[in-house]
Amino acid sequence: MDSLETSGLPLIPRRSRPLSRYAGLKPGTTTVLQRWLAGWLRRSWLVLVLLSLWEIAPQAGWIDSTFLPPLSDVLAAGWGLALNGQLYDNVTASLFRMLSGFAIAVVLIIPLGLAIGRYARLGEACNQLIEVLRNTAPLALLPVFILLLGIGEVAKVTMVFYSCAWPLLLNTIAAVKQVDPLLIKSGRTMGATPVQLFTRVILPAASPTIFVGIRLASASAVLVLVASEMVGAKAGLGYMIIYDQYSFLIPQMYFGILAITAIGLLLNYTLEAIEGRATRWKAPQGNV
Template sequence: MSDTTTDLRVALDPEPASTPSSVPSPRRAEEGRGTTPVAVLARRTPVARAVGRGLTVALKRVIAVVAFLALWQVAPQAGWVEPAFLPPFTTVIQALGRLISDGTLWTDIVASLHRSLTGFVVANAIAIPLGLLIAWYRTAADVLSPLLTVFLNTAAVALIPVFTLILGIGDFSKIAMITYACFWVVLFNTISGARNVDPLLVKSARSLGLSQLSLFRKVVLPAAVPTIFTGVRLSGAASMMVLITTEFVGAKAGLGYLIISAQNNFQIPEMYAGILTISVIGVGFNFLLLLLERRFSRWRP
């Protein structure tokens, strides 16, 4: 009797044999979570995340440049400025194409880079070792500091007549002028970087028994590299600035000569093409120096 009652109860009120379809299984829920945008981003490899961050940074940097070029294009066409004095960006690009096609631009670029790079290399080759030497010997730094400050604060452009009178108007005087302008920037940054090394690092290295040469090579020089390269990059910008100024006088080739000649002949698009070329070369040169800095300061985070 009891068995019959039990069978009837089970038949009338059976227990669910499976999980209701309204409640997803753990596996299905996990699969559902894996298809959300957040989960997709989370599953990206480190390389993909790094590429995504790089593209985001590049996009942010390009926005300002694109906006500037768009304003340059629109302002003359809309009549905001006189097109004869500021032609549209596309007109300047056309002039740049003409200069490239007839070979004029390449001749001027080669002449300018020869002068600029020669002065830049000579200045750095002398200033960096001399700055480290002065910083290492405090007495020399104290004695020479007033004289060095005077030279640093004497504008290099103001000395162009002096260099022209003494060295003439040829390439040698231009290279010497660029060397002078770059030298003091690198020298002061080198002295500052070597003298401002963390004293705790120096004391720790000396407590380990390092010799003076090892201390300088393994502690002082690596710690001074970022400041030194700041001076190197500033000297790169100074070399281009002084180069253009020196080529305004007595030059027969070069980007500065191209700019002043186009301005005198009222070839305004060609003038802006020369200015644009200088900007591109300066940005590329600075980028190469940044790569070199990262190569020599890989210990930095």
């Protein structure tokens, strides 16, 4: 380099290579990742602050670490559960019960809600029964389900199904009733058959509110599942949490809570993605 400078030859500046070339990524991918990371940090900074406080407070002596261990200890305990297979067994047991009850509710309750919302006479016939059952808390019926169905998988799946049914049913009925009558009138004017009117007008217009019910039902499924596993189960995250509490395995208990939270978030994000694809016709919020 010194010889080039002394010879008077101009130095050609070396163009810097983008980070994506060193990482083996396509050009432009790094920018997309940076934008996604910046957006995620902007939305999640309060969560990161809370997790940082969780780590710092027990170590600084602000909180007794016996009852609230640092986050690093909780994650280390979770890693130990993953290595010995307990985490996998409990997560798979909970996922099977939750997804089974949730899927059965979606398949059976949404068509029922569409029918009740569409046909006024059917709605009048079912209204009183719906009001009585939906105001009966699922957790209050837990002993009844155990007495009738035992402590096996059927009782837990039925509990999840029951808790999911009412958010799904009520939101589906409301979605059908709230469809703009002008849309239905326009469809009839254009010669749409009853089946076409339902599939191409009513169902698309009602789908955003139906998805609200689906997401509420998923939250109810997680809540009721954990409660049912705490009462009568030999596997599952709810069972793991209550067992670790009784055994004073506090880090494992907190990790079980984190695992349930992660499953709930993952299910919610998945449903949001499905909703976005199913309602692509809908204008984004904030647009006029």
